[in-house]
Amino acid sequence: xxxxxxxxxxxxxxxxxxxxxxxxxxxxxxxxxxxxxxxxxxxxxxxxxxxxxxxxxxxxxxxxxxxxxxxxxxxxxxxxxxxxxxxxxxxxxxxxxxxxxxxxxxxxxxxxxxxxxxxxxxxxxxxxxxxxxxxxxxxxxxxxxxxxxxxxxxxxx
Amino acid sequence: xxxxxxxxxxxxxxxxxxxxxxxxxxxxxxxxxxxxxxxxxxxxxxxxxxxxxxxxxxxxxxxxxxxxxxxxxxxxxxxxxxxxxxxxxxxxxxxxxxxxxxxxxxxxxxxxxxxxxxxxxxxxxxxxxxxxxxxxxxxxxxxxxxxxxxxxxxxxxxxxxxxxxxxxxxxxxxxxxxxxxxxxxxxxxxxxxxxxxxxxxxxxxxxxxxxxxxxxxxxxxxxxxxxxxxxxxxxxxxxxxxxxxxxxxxxxxxxxxxxxxxxxxxxxxxxxxxxxxxxxxxxxxxxxxxxxxxxxxxxxxxx
Numbered sequence: 001x002x003x004x005x006x007x008x009x010x011x012x013x014x015x016x017x018x019x020x021x022x023x024x025x026x027x028x029x030x031x032x033x034x035x036x037x038x039x040x041x042x043x044x045x046x047x048x049x050x051x052x053x054x055x056x057x058x059x060x061x062x063x064x065x066x067x068x069x070x071x072x073x074x075x076x077x078x079x080x081x082x083x084x085x086x087x088x089x090x091x092x093x094x095x096x097x098x099x100x101x102x103x104x105x106x107x108x109x110x111x112x113x114x115x116x117x118x119x120x121x122x123x124x125x126x127x128x129x130x131x132x133x134x135x136x137x138x139x140x141x142x143x144x145x146x147x148x149x150x151x152x153x154x155x156x157x
Numbered sequence: 158x159x160x161x162x163x164x165x166x167x168x169x170x171x172x173x174x175x176x177x178x179x180x181x182x183x184x185x186x187x188x189x190x191x192x193x194x195x196x197x198x199x200x201x202x203x204x205x206x207x208x209x210x211x212x213x214x215x216x217x218x219x220x221x222x223x224x225x226x227x228x229x230x231x232x233x234x235x236x237x238x239x240x241x242x243x244x245x246x247x248x249x250x251x252x253x254x255x256x257x258x259x260x261x262x263x264x265x266x267x268x269x270x271x272x273x274x275x276x277x278x279x280x281x282x283x284x285x286x287x288x289x290x291x292x293x294x295x296x297x298x299x300x301x302x303x304x305x306x307x308x309x310x311x312x313x314x315x316x317x318x319x320x321x322x323x324x325x326x327x328x329x330x331x332x333x334x335x336x337x338x339x340x341x342x343x344x345x346x347x348x349x350x351x352x353x354x355x356x357x358x359x360x361x362x363x364x365x366x367x368x369x370x371x372x373x374x375x376x377x378x379x380x381x382x383x384x385x386x387x388x389x390x391x392x393x394x395x396x397x398x399x400x401x402x403x404x405x406x407x408x409x410x411x412x413x414x415x416x417x418x419x420x421x422x423x424x425x426x427x428x429x430x431x432x433x434x435x436x437x438x439x440x441x442x443x444x445x446x447x448x449x450x451x452x453x454x455x456x457x458x459x460x
Contacts, residue, residue, distance in 0.1 A: 005163065022163035022206070025193065045194040046261055047347075058234050058263040064193045065264070066186070068163040069208055112259065133346040134258020 009070045011036075012080030020067040027051045029067035030077060038078035038107045042136065049135035050108040052115075053077045059115040061134075078107035081114055089152045090114060097148040101139035109135050113149045123153055158196050165208040169215075169294050169323060172207055176319045177296055179205035185321045187215070187230035188264035190257065191273045214323060215268075220245055225327035229268025237262065246327060247443065248336035248357070249287070252280040255340065258347050268322045274308045274380070281308065281381035282355030283338040285373035286440075287327050295320030305373070305383035333360040333368075335444030337436045340375070341428050350376045351420040354408070354432035360396065360444045367391045367441075372404060372433055377412035377425050384411045387433065401437045408433035 004019045011034070020029045027044075030036040030053075042048035044063050051062040054076040062077075081088045090110050093099070100106040109132065116123060116131040123131070128149045129142070137145065162179075166172040176183045183205035186192055195201040209215045215230040220241050227236070233253035236242055243250055256265050256279050270280040271291070281304070289304040296319045304325070308314050316322070330336075336357035342348035353375030359368045370391035372384045387407040394400035414425035 021160065023158040023161045023196075025158070025197075044197055046190055046257070049258070049260060052260050055263070058232070059260045060263040061190075061260045063197070064189050064261075066163060066189065066193065066206065066208070068165070069186075069189075069210070071165070115259070130346060131259050134260050 005068050007068055007071050009072065010074040012076055022066065022068055024067045025063050026053070026055075026065040026067050026070060026075070027062040030062060033067075036077055036079050039111075040104050040107060042104065042108075047134075047136070048105070048108070049112060049132075050105050052108040052111045052135070054111060054115050057118075059112055076111070076114075078111055081110060088114070089155065090117075090149065093148040093151045093155075094145070097144045097151065099140060099144040099148040105135060105137045105139075109137065109145055113145075113152070116149070117153060117156075121153060121156060123150070125150060159199075159202065161196070161203055162205040163208065164205060165211045167211045167213075169212060172209060172212060172321065173294060173296055173319065175205070175207045176321065179203075179207070181318055183207055185209050185272075187266040187269040188232055188261075190261050190265045191269060209321065217324070218242065222329065223326075224329040227267060227325045227327065229272075229322040229324055230266045231268075233257075233262035233265050233267070236267070245330070246287070246336075248283060248338060248355075248440070249327075251338035252283045255279055255346065267325060271304070271307060271325075272314060272316065272322055274310075274312050274314045276308075276311055276378060276380055277350045277353065277376035278381060279338070279340060279350060279353055279375065282353050282373035282375045283336070284325065284355075285381065285383050286336045286338070286355035286357040286371050288357075288371065290326040290328075292323045292326060293320050294323045299323070301326075305381075308380035310379050331359050333362065333364060333444050334358070335360075335440040335442065337439035337443065339432050339436045339439070341432060349419065352376050352412075352414075352425050352428035352432055354429070354436045356433060356436035356440045358391070358437065358440045358444055360441065364445050365396055367394050367396060367400065370404070370437070370440075372408055372437070374408060374412055374429055374433070376419070377414040377429055382411060384408045384433075386411065391437075396441055398434075401434045404437060405430040405434040 040050040042050035046061045053062045186208045215228045217228040236253045284304045291302045338355045340350040340353035355373045358370045370388040372387040374382045387404040409430035412429040
């Protein structure tokens with residue numbers, strides 16, 4: 001087995017050091033080494049978006065990042081979306097619009113939507129659907145998710 | 158995933174050493190959207206992954222009088238966000254906006270797309286239309302390769318053991334230059350091309366004549382296909398539907414696709430002509446300054 005590597009990173013705003021094997025993906029390190037199990041593994045190959053995190057301000061699939069790659073970088077996961085114990089407006093609107101059923105895809109959708117609104121605070125419905133095209137949901141039919149995201153954008157306007 | 162070693166060199170020379178030390182069992186890593194998926198699925202067995210993203214030259218995006226030099230590991234996201242590229246090379250954005258979804262574009266690089274050497278890769282016909290030169294580094298030094306000569310088969314290319322792609326050189330577009338990339342997929346996004354077509358033109362000063370053109374197709378041959386004869390047939394011709402239709406027929410004749418789950422041979426042949434003609438029209442509109450990148454985005458379902 002390859003020697004473990006110590007990785008220093010900023011995780012949800014906090015300086016963090018963790019040990020990982022070089023073969024571990026960021027998703028595996030988050031879940032198995034750091035106990036952050038909000039990010040989900042759906043497909044494990046970049047198709048479903050359930051593991052999405054924001055890496056140095058950019059949306060990525062954490063299943064397609066090797067954990068040692070995040071040395072010195074900044075990662076925001078679903079656990080870093082709520083602030084001061086209050087639900088983020090996206091989380092609140094997902095509840096109000098019933099934008100989830102089984103919930104497996106929800107962390108990925110909320111992280112993706114957060115990244116969209118950071119990039120474009122006033123998206124059209126098309127913008128939302130396109131940005132979220134890499135997130136798969138097999139329960140809702142997407143419409144309630146899109147409405148929740150648009151509601152947050154309109155509420156902030 | 159099997160056990161691997163991970164190294165992250167900060168210079169090209171260190172990367173060459175790291176790849177040499179790993180022999181055939183070391184591979185470079187850029188965005189990882191192909192490599193890590195292949196490792197996870199056991200389709201690739203490696204001892205060492207060499208992350209190239211700490212090497213400034215691999216991440217650099219620079220535009221000068223000589224053109225655009227694009228680090229091979231620069232992400233599609235960093236290209237999409239670069240206003241200078243959007244202004245000077247708008248057609249490049251046609252590809253970087255439709256490789257995967259948002260989170261894939263956050264990682265995936267054009268160098269990786271090229272080195273993965275899929276016949277259906279969405280950037281390669283576009284790179285051929287732009288007359289890109291590949292800068293390769295390895296144990297025997299550096300060498301340039303024209304992008305149309307880079308791929309040699311599905312998943313195969315000219316890189317020798319220990320070599321890797323450093324950057325892509327785009328020559329400065331001449332006056333009255335325009336380009337475009339279009340693909341056909343049966344949905345709006347997140348799919349692999351049934352056929353893709355890249356095209357570029359240089360028009361005369363009065364913009365009525367095509368001085369030169371380049372056409373390339375994806376997903377219709379074992380490699381992305383440079384259809385030199387289609388561009389040659391357009392040289393000196395008036396800007397007209399008849400000229401474009403002739404080039405489109407040459408592209409269709411050059412296509413030698415297979416039938417698979419994404420499309421049949423007749424469908425792909427047909428699409429080769431249709432997409433070539435449409436891509437040429439957009440390239441001409443852009444050369445005339447009458448089509449913006451955002452308008453084209455809508456044509457590719459991204460508006």
